Amino acid sequence: MAIENNELKLIWSCKPFSELSASELYNILEVRSEVFVVEQNCVYQDLDNKDLTCWHLTGFYENTLVAYSRLVPPGLSYTEPSIGRVLTLKDKRRFGFGLELMQESIKQIKLLFGEKPVRISAQCYLISFYEKWGFRCVDEPYLEDGIPHQEMLMP
Numbered sequence: 001m002a003i004e005n006n007e008l009k010l011i012w013s014c015k016p017f018s019e020l021s022a023s024e025l026y027n028i029l030e031v032r033s034e035v036f037v038v039e040q041n042c043v044y045q046d047l048d049n050k051d052l053t054c055w056h057l058t059g060f061y062e063n064t065l066v067a068y069s070r071l072v073p074p075g076l077s078y079t080e081p082s083i084g085r086v087l088t089l090k091d092k093r094r095f096g097f098g099l100e101l102m103q104e105s106i107k108q109i110k111l112l113f114g115e116k117p118v119r120i121s122a123q124c125y126l127i128s129f130y131e132k133w134g135f136r137c138v139d140e141p142y143l144e145d146g147i148p149h150q151e152m153l154m155p
Contacts, residue, residue, distance in 0.1 A: 008095050010059035010067055014108045017052050027065045028056055035087040044145040050076055050084075057108055059101055066092040067101040071109050074116065080153070081113040083120050102133050106154075117155050124148040 013024075020028070032046055053076060059067030066089045072082040083105045088098045109118055122130050124141055127150055135152035142149055 008061065008097075010061050010097060010100055010104075012057065012059055012104050014055055014057045014071070014104075014112075016055050020056060024056075024058070028058065028068060031065055031068055031087060031089060032085055035089070036085070039090060040147065042145050042147060055108065055112060057101075057105055059097065059104065061092065061095075061097070064089075067097045069101060069105045071105065071112060074113060077121075078119040080117045080119040081109050083109060083118060086120075098129070099132075102130075106133060117153055120152050120154075121149050122152050124150050127152070 015024070017025075029046070036042060036046060037044070050072060051070065053073060055071040055073075057069045057071060058065055061067075068085065068087050069083050070085040072078075072084055074081045076082075077084065083102075086098075086101065086105070088101060106118070118135075119138075120130065120135060121144065122135070125148075127137065130152050133154060135154045137150050138153045139151045142151075
């Protein structure tokens with residue numbers, strides 16, 4: 001999939017948890033809280049002990065963390081590798097950063113774990129977004145932390 005945003009580019013970094021600085025970790029947890037707890041008005045336990053063995057993909061624009069995803073190794077959440085905690089800051093969503101984030105997430109997960117299927121747990125309102133990348137719905141929708149989700153697989 002081609003990225004339509006030719007003017008604004010993010011600066012990417014992909015690191016395992018052990019290589020994150022304290023300020024990088026703080027930035028990550030801050031934006032995850034901003035999007036998944038405050039914006040979505042959802043009280044849930046974000047720190048789930050998976051971060052310690054995951055890779056963390058950060059996208060910076062003008063020295064601000066605006067896009068993030070967590071790359072989960074196979075066997076931790078699912079048999080397949082997974083992309084989770086996918087977010088773009090609300091005031092930056094109109095610039096195509098979400099598309100750029102998914103392109104980079106898929107690229108990095110393939111580099112890290114090889115050419116394997118990738119499984120995600122998608123919020124249902126984003127199903128069509130993930131279908132653009134080849135993800136297909138599997139199983140039945142379910143509630144996770146009060147939000148409708150759908151398991152999806154990219155072969």
